[in-house]
Amino acid sequence: MSSLDIAASSSVHRDETAEVVLLLAFTGGFIDAYTWIIHGVMANAQTANLVLLWVHGGEGDWGNALRFVPPILAFAVGIIIAAWLRRLTGERAPAISTLVEILFLITIGILHNRLPDLAGTLGISLVAAMQTAVFTKVEGAVCSTVMITGNMRHAIEALFAATLGGSRVGAFRRSGILTALCMAFGLGAAVGAFATKSIPDLALGIPVIALLVVLLRCEVTPRQVSP
Structure with missing residues (x-):
């Protein structure tokens, strides 16, 4: 029996419910689009930032390449803050992390006219990192609310497993939720x-x-x- 089957048969943590994770995926897609349009960098997808860093660097265009360094570093700082929050607050980490994200986004919105680069690339990447580090599961199954690659893989694997038999209800549910996460991210x-x-x-x-x-x-x- 998969982890999602076990979760579906009993109760799940409130921060792992499908409703919460879908809202977070919507938020993840939204802020990635926002930072790409405003700043030309990604808030969540550090793989893309790293690739673009070295693509521009390999062409000798270090002026453009170095634009991708601040969000990568800010993302790392956000992961550290999230880990610290988990150790300090335990089960309240999701709520406290979400409150910190809200305060950061409000501050970023206020500062954007005066300090656009600092607010946009550093602040939003830090927010994205906290979200990805704290919210890691949906109904007991591993997922991501800030990128869809892993969600797509797990959704396809679960669908494939369901077609081969076994616990079809759990596998279909898992595939459906993860597919919905991808769609929520795209909608965001x-x-x-x-x-x-x-x-x-x-x-x-x-x-x-x-x-x-x-x-x-x-x-x-x-x-x-x-x-």
Whole structure:
């Protein structure tokens, strides 16, 4: 029996519910689109930042190449902060991390007119790192809310396993949830691109609202809920 089968048969942590993780995936896609359009770098996809760093560096265009260093470093700092929060706060780490993300995004929105590079590339990558380090599962199964590569692989594997028999209900559910995560990420990117171009000064208010809902779900609902 898979980890998702076990989770689906009992209760899951409130920060691992499908509703919470889908909102986080939407947020992940949104802020990636936002930072790409505004700054030409990725907030979440450090693989892309590293590839572009060396593509430009290999061409000798170090002016463009070095633009990708700050978000990579900020992402590393965010991972460290998230690890520290987990050690310090234990089970409350998801809620506290979400609150920190909200405060950071509000601050970034305020500072963007005065310190665009610092606020955009450093602040948002730090927020993205905290999210990816704290929210790592959906109903007990490993997932990502800031990129879709792993989710796609696990969704396809689960679907393949379901077609071969075994625990079909659990496998189909796992594949469906992970597929939904990919779609939520894509929807977030689409909304993020539209909002960034249409209302750039207010665009970050949308992920803030999504994160507020996540915070309420993590704090108000019981510690464990039925999937």
